[in-house]
Amino acid sequence: MRKAIALLFCLVAPALWAHEGHDMPGMSMPKGPELGASAAIDGKGRLWVVDAADGHVRLRHSDDFGRTLSAPAAVNAQAEPIYAEGENRPKIAFGSKGELYVSWSQPRAKPWTGFVRFARSTDGGEHFSAPITVHHDRAEITHRFDAMAVDAQGRIVMAWIDKRDLEAATAKHKPYLGAAIYTSVSTDGGVTFSDERKLADETCECCRIAMATTPQGEIAAFYRSIFGDNIRDHAYAVLHADGRPLEAQRATFNDWHIAGCPHHGPGLAIGADGVRHAVWYEAKDKPTIHYGQLEPGKAPVHAQVIATTGASHADVAVSSRQVWVVWNQVNAQGSALMLRESQDGGASFGEARAIAQSKDAVAAPQLLLWQHRAFVAWNTAAGFRLVPTEAL
Amino acid sequence: MIRRALLAVLLMLPLAAQAGAPVALKAEDVPALLKPPAHGVRVLALWGLDCAYCESNLQALMKLQRAHPREIELIAVATDSVQQSVALEQRLHAAGVDTLPSRAYADAMPERINYLIDPDWGGELPRTLIIRADGSRSGISGQLTPAKLATIP
Numbered sequence: 001m002r003k004a005i006a007l008l009f010c011l012v013a014p015a016l017w018a019h020e021g022h023d024m025p026g027m028s029m030p031k032g033p034e035l036g037a038s039a040a041i042d043g044k045g046r047l048w049v050v051d052a053a054d055g056h057v058r059l060r061h062s063d064d065f066g067r068t069l070s071a072p073a074a075v076n077a078q079a080e081p082i083y084a085e086g087e088n089r090p091k092i093a094f095g096s097k098g099e100l101y102v103s104w105s106q107p108r109a110k111p112w113t114g115f116v117r118f119a120r121s122t123d124g125g126e127h128f129s130a131p132i133t134v135h136h137d138r139a140e141i142t143h144r145f146d147a148m149a150v151d152a153q154g155r156i157v158m159a160w161i162d163k164r165d166l167e168a169a170t171a172k173h174k175p176y177l178g179a180a181i182y183t184s185v186s187t188d189g190g191v192t193f194s195d196e197r198k199l200a201d202e203t204c205e206c207c208r209i210a211m212a213t214t215p216q217g218e219i220a221a222f223y224r225s226i227f228g229d230n231i232r233d234h235a236y237a238v239l240h241a242d243g244r245p246l247e248a249q250r251a252t253f254n255d256w257h258i259a260g261c262p263h264h265g266p267g268l269a270i271g272a273d274g275v276r277h278a279v280w281y282e283a284k285d286k287p288t289i290h291y292g293q294l295e296p297g298k299a300p301v302h303a304q305v306i307a308t309t310g311a312s313h314a315d316v317a318v319s320s321r322q323v324w325v326v327w328n329q330v331n332a333q334g335s336a337l338m339l340r341e342s343q344d345g346g347a348s349f350g351e352a353r354a355i356a357q358s359k360d361a362v363a364a365p366q367l368l369l370w371q372h373r374a375f376v377a378w379n380t381a382a383g384f385r386l387v388p389t390e391a392l
Numbered sequence: 393m394i395r396r397a398l399l400a401v402l403l404m405l406p407l408a409a410q411a412g413a414p415v416a417l418k419a420e421d422v423p424a425l426l427k428p429p430a431h432g433v434r435v436l437a438l439w440g441l442d443c444a445y446c447e448s449n450l451q452a453l454m455k456l457q458r459a460h461p462r463e464i465e466l467i468a469v470a471t472d473s474v475q476q477s478v479a480l481e482q483r484l485h486a487a488g489v490d491t492l493p494s495r496a497y498a499d500a501m502p503e504r505i506n507y508l509i510d511p512d513w514g515g516e517l518p519r520t521l522i523i524r525a526d527g528s529r530s531g532i533s534g535q536l537t538p539a540k541l542a543t544i545p
Contacts, residue, residue, distance in 0.1 A: 086442070112444060206442065206443075206444075258533050259534040259535035260443070260445050260517055260518055260519075261440075261442065262514075262516045264514065264515075264516065285512075309511050310507055310511060312514055328503070330503040331504075334501060334504065335501060335503065358501075362501070362503075
């Protein structure tokens with residue numbers, strides 16, 4: 001009888017461990033830092049990288065274009081939960097006087113909830129202010145997928161995905177698709193943020209918001225929205241920091257219908273001539289990355305397919321007549337970082353070229369410009385890489 | 393006393409067998425998962441933790457499977473890492489779908505598993521892959537409408 005009980009325990013115990021296993025000391029598999037990271041190159045050519053590990057947004061820098069990175073410094077002294085995966089990643093931007101601004105989204109207790117957080121350093125990253133919550137609404141709901149940029153006047157413009165209107169509609173048993181986008185501005189270098197304003201209702205609830213600076217020095221946003229019955233095309237809006245009304249206009253017209261989470265936001269770069277270079281993803285027939293020049297309210301011009309099957313997470317940059325598009329291309333063996341370049345302002349693009357490979361997990365690539373040269377920030381499970389775009 | 397303990401353990405067995413943690417899905421396991429069933433359809437309900445539409449989709453598919461138990465084999469496949477099995481299992485349990493056979497990705501590059509399962513899928517969730525006995529496959533992205541559900545059996 002005892003033997004029978006022992007045998008039964010042997011059968012049952014693994015199932016019980018499987019229930020709880022990963023909370024048990026010594027049983028969890030090692031888990032490296034999540035791959036959500038952002039990078040920026042300052043005017044002196046110093047590369048700055050933010051990502052998250054162990055409850056801290058960590059800041060590293062490099063003076064040799066990513067070959068070596070400094071030891072990480074904690075942005076938030078006190079550990080807190082941080083979203084750092086997929087489209088939800090810490091951000092970094094520079095102020096007009098060399099300030100470092102860092103933002104991130106903090107998960108709350110319930111699934112999909114979050115607060116948008118912000119901290120700044122005025123001494124080149126030596127010290128950071130205690131993090132503040134950007135929005136004044138403190139309901140335990142979604143405020144996440146933060147995006148941040150600094151306009152020509154040094155104002156910090158933030159935008160994020162916010163479910164307060166969905167919650168209100170649901171409470172009244174009214175239909176509401178997706179989530180809203182809210183925006184807030186700091187005119188005092190990130191000490192305080194204005195009351196948030198709604199940019200748009202019924203936008204996609206899980207895709208990053210792309211930002212770029214217009215020739216007038218304002219910040220523009222390009223994001224996946226919802227039109228009609230779950231048509232998840234994109235919209236464009238200038239985020240006026242001076243209180244003028246915000247007007248979002250549909251800017252892509254692929255008519256991809258999906259009641260689901262693409263987790264796949266667009267990219268935007270605006271030339272000095274005002275041309276709005278954009279890349280975006282849809283999978284109506286198969287995964288497709290498009291390039292086009294936005295004409296908000298109308299179909300984009302010079303629209304062309306950049307890549308299809310296996311392609312994801314594109315970014316775009318422009319300097320004068322040169323346009324770069326990068327994306328991740330997966331196949332059965334691993335991922336490649338792909339590049340296509342245009343020398344004629346985006347009218348046509350050269351052949352696709354693999355500029356880096358990875359067998360480890362990769363994050364979305366981010367194009368960085370420095371003195372008319374383009375680099376790609378590519379975070380991989382094997383480490384952060386800064387990949388030059390010039391053919392060797 | 394011993395008999396009682398034995399009885400208690402015996403009573404626990406079916407629970408442990410049904411509501412287990414998701415089983416790891418590695419790249420080399422994908423061909424077996426995609427193999428056409430002997431009859432009827434195998435439905436892979438791909439879902440993830442960060443997907444507001446996934447749980448209701450799983451519920452709708454489970455209801456359909458319960459109505460056609462002989463024709464439909466339904467497997468919940470989480471695209472999140474099997475390292476998150478505790479969170480995955482909690483979510484399946486909360487949605488009342490934890491009696492389904494369940495898998496979760498176990499690969500250094502989740503996008504590679506996406507690609508191996510269906511190269512014409514970019515990872516958007518929920519995703520329903522329908523594999524029929526005749527070898528044909530079809531994929532549907534997004535929450536299934538009643539009309540689309542009706543095409544499965």
